[in-house]
Amino acid sequence: MTSKFRHDPIPFTDAYGRKCLKVSLDKKGLQYAVVRETDYHSVRRSGATGVWCAHVVHGKPYVRTNLPTEGGGYVLSMVARIITGAGKGSAIYYVDGNPLNLLPENLKWGKGCGKRNDLAVALSAKEAKDAVGA
Numbered sequence: 001m002t003s004k005f006r007h008d009p010i011p012f013t014d015a016y017g018r019k020c021l022k023v024s025l026d027k028k029g030l031q032y033a034v035v036r037e038t039d040y041h042s043v044r045r046s047g048a049t050g051v052w053c054a055h056v057v058h059g060k061p062y063v064r065t066n067l068p069t070e071g072g073g074y075v076l077s078m079v080a081r082i083i084t085g086a087g088k089g090s091a092i093y094y095v096d097g098n099p100l101n102l103l104p105e106n107l108k109w110g111k112g113c114g115k116r117n118d119l120a121v122a123l124s125a126k127e128a129k130d131a132v133g134a
Contacts, residue, residue: 006051009040020103025054025063033063035102039083048082050074054100062099084109 007029009021019037031054035043047068054061055076067077080092080102086109093108094101 011037014103023052023063025052025061025100031061031100033079033100033102035079035083036104039102039104043079043082046082048077048079052079060099063102080107083107 006027007024009023010032012020012022014020021035021037021040022032023035023040025031025033033052033054043065048065050066052063052065055064056062063079064076065079065082066074067082069075078092080086080094080099083102083104084092084107086092090109090111093110095106095108098106
C-alpha cells in the first residue's frame, strides 16, 4: 500500500560537515533532492511551504514546489531559483549536471531566459499575507 504523504526529510552530515537533508520528491520515497538544512528552511520561510516534486523537462528531473501568489493562487516554481535568488533573465546551471543536487557548490546562475524571480514572488505573496493578518 502506498502512503498518501511524503516521507519526512532525512537529515545527514555531508563530507564538509554541513547539516543537510534528503527531501523526498515522490510518495514512494524513490527520488530525493539533496539540500543544506539552512537552505531548506529558507525556502519554507519564503512562503514555499508545499511538497517538493520532480518535474521532468527534457528527460531531467528538476525540483519544484508550489509557491503562493499575491492573488491567492499558486505557481509551480523551481526550488533552485528560490535558493539562489536568481532573477528574471537568468538561468540556473548545475555544475555536476544533477538538478537534484541543490548544494551551493552545485548551483550557479548567470545570463539566461528565466521569466521570473521565484524568490521575489514568494516574498511578495508572504508580505501580502502578513499585511492582511496584521
